[in-house]
Amino acid sequence: MTSITHSKSWIQLKKHHDEFSNSHMRDLFNDDPDRFDKFNLRYDDLLYDFSKNIVNENTLNLLYDVAKEAHLSDWVNTLFSGEKINFTENRAALHIALRNRSNKPILVDGKDVMPEVNAVLEKMHLFSEAIRSGKITGFTGKKFKTIVNIGIGGSDLGPAMVCNALKSYGHPDITPIFVSNVDGSDISQALEKCDPETTLFIIASKTFTTQETMTNAFSAREWLLNKLSNEDAIRHHFVAISTNESAVKAFGISTDNMFEFWDWVGGRYSLWSAIGLSIAIYIGMDNFEDLLLGAHEIDNHFKDEPLEKNIPVTLAMIGIWYINFYNYNTLSVLPYDQGLSLLPSYLQQADMESNGKFIGRDGKKVCLHTGPIVWGEAGTNGQHAFYQLIHQGTDIIPTDFIMPIKSQYRIGHDGEKHHKILFSNFVAQSRALMLGKTEDNVRAELKDSEDNKTIKEMIPHKSFEGNRPSNSFLFKELNPKSLGRLLAIYEHKVFVQGIIWNINSFDQWGVEYGKQIASLVLPVLDQNKQTDSFDSSTDNLINYFNKNT
Numbered sequence: 240m241t242s243i244t245h246s247k248s249w250i251q252l253k254k255h256h257d258e259f260s261n262s263h264m265r266d267l268f269n270d271d272p273d274r275f276d277k278f279n280l281r282y283d284d285l286l287y288d289f290s291k292n293i294v295n296e297n298t299l300n301l302l303y304d305v306a307k308e309a310h311l312s313d314w315v316n317t318l319f320s321g322e323k324i325n326f327t328e329n330r331a332a333l334h335i336a337l338r339n340r341s342n343k344p345i346l347v348d349g350k351d352v353m354p355e356v357n358a359v360l361e362k363m364h365l366f367s368e369a370i371r372s373g374k375i376t377g378f379t380g381k382k383f384k385t386i387v388n389i390g391i392g393g394s395d396l397g398p399a400m401v402c403n404a405l406k407s408y409g410h411p412d413i414t415p416i417f418v419s420n421v422d423g424s425d426i427s428q429a430l431e432k433c434d435p436e437t438t439l440f441i442i443a444s445k446t447f448t449t450q451e452t453m454t455n456a457f458s459a460r461e462w463l464l465n466k467l468s469n470e471d472a473i474r475h476h477f478v479a480i481s482t483n484e485s486a487v488k489a490f491g492i493s494t495d496n497m498f499e500f501w502d503w504v505g506g507r508y509s510l511w512s513a514i515g516l517s518i519a520i521y522i523g524m525d526n527f528e529d530l531l532l533g534a535h536e537i538d539n540h541f542k543d544e545p546l547e548k549n550i551p552v553t554l555a556m557i558g559i560w561y562i563n564f565y566n567y568n569t570l571s572v573l574p575y576d577q578g579l580s581l582l583p584s585y586l587q588q589a590d591m592e593s594n595g596k597f598i599g600r601d602g603k604k605v606c607l608h609t610g611p612i613v614w615g616e617a618g619t620n621g622q623h624a625f626y627q628l629i630h631q632g633t634d635i636i637p638t639d640f641i642m643p644i645k646s647q648y649r650i651g652h653d654g655e656k657h658h659k660i661l662f663s664n665f666v667a668q669s670r671a672l673m674l675g676k677t678e679d680n681v682r683a684e685l686k687d688s689e690d691n692k693t694i695k696e697m698i699p700h701k702s703f704e705g706n707r708p709s710n711s712f713l714f715k716e717l718n719p720k721s722l723g724r725l726l727a728i729y730e731h732k733v734f735v736q737g738i739i740w741n742i743n744s745f746d747q748w749g750v751e752y753g754k755q756i757a758s759l760v761l762p763v764l765d766q767n768k769q770t771d772s773f774d775s776s777t778d779n780l781i782n783y784f785n786k787n788t
């Protein structure tokens with residue numbers, strides 16, 4: 240495929256950018272009282288307001304034209320059809336099948352995957368209910384109270400984020416703990432909170448070879464054996480989620496206690512699969528299925544809605560506008576909900592592992608910027624940390640504000656005070672970023688309290704350029720369904736951007752190289768030898784470690 244940069248719409252968009260990029264959103268809002276009406280989309284109670292972006296109708300139309308010229312609709316069909324869109328690993332990318340609540344057949348290599356998907360969901364259902372009710376107990380007959388999910392990357396971030404987000408749906412007597420880092424302090428601190436008789440370990444790893452996960456799993460196994468002094472305890476306290484049956488058996492977990500998934504589920508898209516077992520146990524299978532349903536609804540929306548009414552497509556194309564035309568290469572995700580505090584990390588993997596690539600599908604170096612740096616923090620905490628740079632820094636950071644209208648909790652004298660304060664901040668930040676504060680505004684503000692000299696000195700410091708773009712998502716409440724919707728919106732956004740850039744969003748070769756080098760370093764540490772086989776920096780760091788260990 241010729242680069243999208245040579246397409247008619249891209250060239251027109253470039254010209255439009257040259258003419259339009261000096262526009263200020265303050266003027267765009269002043270000139271058009273209906274601006275919000277033109278630039279928002281809804282899905283049920285979810286409101287996506289994209290009016291605080293540096294766009295006009297022409298911009299949007301040209302962006303949709305770019306999507307058309309990139310044959311986005313064909314690619315969406317390819318994704319949903321089960322074709323091997325992840326060609327460097329010869330795999331389909333079928334997370335949509337995991338939440339295909341319509342149950343319509345989806346074929347991979349001519350075989351409908353839905354019966355297997357449903358069978359695993361049923362196994363999860365029976366198991367999670369049995370753990371929740373106490374029908375399945377630990378080795379000594381006690382009910383499970385702690386679920387330790389050992390996994391990393393996609394086998395950790397999704398379940399951890401969802402369990403954190405949906406705490407109010409959690410089983411009152413079950414605590415989920417997530418262990419991911421190979422740093423021994425992670426598993427050690429987790430085990431300090433665990434009673435061996437009431438702890439279930441879920442070893443979550445697609446490959447069942449990931450060094451961090453397997454190291455933590457073996458340490459947990461050893462800990463349990465030391466505490467319960469019986470090999471038989473392992474099969475009562477360990478279950479596995481994996482595609483690698485032989486490795487699971489070799490670890491000592493019987494296939495009865497293994498929850499399967501498939502190579503066509505990418506790690507960062509896997510929370511909808513058996514990787515979500517900790518979620519199902521914690522919030523119950525009905526709620527887990529609502530999460531799937533929310534995502535399925537957005538899958539249908541993404542597949543069926545025209546580009547102009549399509550939330551993931553619009554979000555993605557506005558991202559393209561900033562990354563490729565303004566060179567704004569980061570995205571800050573700012574959820575105004577403490578439960579969503581892990582969402583930025585989750586989306587970091589979803590986006591950066593998918594689109595952090597400089598090689599196109601044609602094997603050639605891409606000629607434009609690809610995936611943005613994604614980061615963020617829950618509001619209002621971020622406001623007291625890094626928002627200064629978002630408001631007045633030299634880099635422009637497009638931001639996504641996300642907030643449920645109702646809190647999962649009622650606290651304070653009328654039960655709503657906290658949430659009203661939270662919302663006032665949510666909306667104030669995007670307005671301040673958009674509007675800025677002119678020198679005249681500052682002068683007027685200071686005129687009664689400061690002398691002229693002070694006012695003159697303070698004006699540059701207290702004025703804000705504004706014109707800093709943001710998207711806002713508002714929805715009724717954070718629940719399994721609304722969360723499923725939100726996550727699927729972002730997944731599809733990432734997919735759309737990958738199509739525009741002509742990259743394969745479903746592989747992740749970039750993470751392999753560091754793993755290879757680590758495997759060469761480890762034997763040198765095990766032998767505690769001095770080395771000169773790397774480079775002088777690496778050699779000296781290793782030697783210093785070995786000398787002082």
Ligand code: F6P
Nearest residue numbers: 392393394444445446449506750
């Ligand atoms: O190394 C990166 C990665 O492969 C991620 O894509 C994945 O989510 C993570 O490691 C964990 O992999 P696994 O589930 O196979 O342990």
